[in-house]
Amino acid sequence: MTRSYINPRSKQVISDEMQLVLLFFTISIAMLFLTYGFLKLKIYTFEESVVRIETKKVELKNSTLKMQHQIQIIEQESDRAEKVVTENSVLKESVKNLFDLVPDRITLSEVELNKNSLVMKGTTPSKEVYEFLLQAPLRSIFNNTYTSFYQAQNGWLSFVSTNTLDDEELLK
């Protein structure tokens, strides 16, 4: 016995329209979670980057400090070497000038050169020769000049000349 004009169809708990809506909702929620996951991943990546950058910064800082220390040492070396070379040259000129200062008629037997003093021992034919040829230029260089004479065996005069600088002005 037939009571309907159409064939019976199976009933669904969730209709096709509902399925479509649920699919849409599921996709929406999935997109929300994906966005959240993306943000968390990026935050993690940034934090990792910061750690890496910090490590590299420390390495670079140490490297830079090491190089700056080396630069400082090289500059100190350069300054020191230049100073030593200059001092040697000045010393050479000082000694040279000192010996050039001594006339041929006066013979030196001993010279002691200090930072602020000069002691010379030698012989001179006469006191006048010494005073005129050696003492005068010595007086122009040193603040204090003291000379003592005593008779030498060959008839000449032996002398000991002590010359100092008061204001600690160095010979160099």
Added chain:
Amino acid sequence: MKSMKMSRQSVYLLSITIFLLIFVFLFAFFILIPSGQEYRLARNETNKHAAELSQFEQLNDDTNGQLKSLQEKHRSVINAFANTFNQAKFIAENKKYFQNLTVSKLTKVDRETPFDLYEVNATSKIESPVVFYNFLDSLNKSHWVIGVNFPIHFQKEGEFIVSSFTMRVYNLNDDINESKTAAKKENSTTPAPLKVDVNLTEE
């Protein structure tokens, strides 16, 4: 009053929609937005650190360039300071100036001076001090950084002039290893100062 009838499907749909709406709002306000702010802060922080890193790299490169330039410019000076003083070599190089050469290493008197101090006693067979001038010139071209120090003593002995003076030999090791020296002092294993006497006599 007309009663509103809704189908079961409509009730489901309405319920799910309301649920989704509430969920989206809650998720957005309590999770997504704070995460977004956290993301922005992390990105700014990273950019800030990256900028600082760039500055550090620039400074490092500049310093490296400066160091290379200085090393190139002062190569001979650096080598001279790096060379350990060799008495035998020094004597071999300078014996042409002297008849007799004695080199002895002294201990450091001044603790503030981080350099080794060597004393050189020299006897020269010369008629004029020109040889001494030549010796001073040769010192400035030697393998080490050596400065002649006061007092300088010249004494006539027969045909010769006996010259006596001290020299300061500067060595880099003490500069670089100041911290190491301190560590060594803690271990109290300081080596005994080297004392070498060399006599060369040419007849």
